[in-house]
Amino acid sequence: xxxxxxxxxxxxxxxxxxxxxxxxxxxxxxxxxxxxxxxxxxxxxxxxxxxxxxxxxxxxxxxxxxxxxxxxxx
Numbered sequence: 001x002x003x004x005x006x007x008x009x010x011x012x013x014x015x016x017x018x019x020x021x022x023x024x025x026x027x028x029x030x031x032x033x034x035x036x037x038x039x040x041x042x043x044x045x046x047x048x049x050x051x052x053x054x055x056x057x058x059x060x061x062x063x064x065x066x067x068x069x070x071x072x073x074x
């Protein structure tokens with residue numbers, strides 16, 4: 001039996017500016033396969049994501065954020 005460990009990433013999404021942005025980001029990531037939790041912050045512009053690396057990657061999560069209108073900065 002193999003179990004994959006959950007990984008964590010903190011991504012900068014500078015276009016997050018209000019509560020609606022936070023809701024949009026969290027809803028988009030909530031539908032993303034492999035994401036176990038996502039929290040966005042208006043104050044810091046960071047999105048903290050826990051995910052299963054066997055199912056998704058930081059690159060795929062970043063693409064989902066870009067599609068939602070919140071591109072990630074390096």
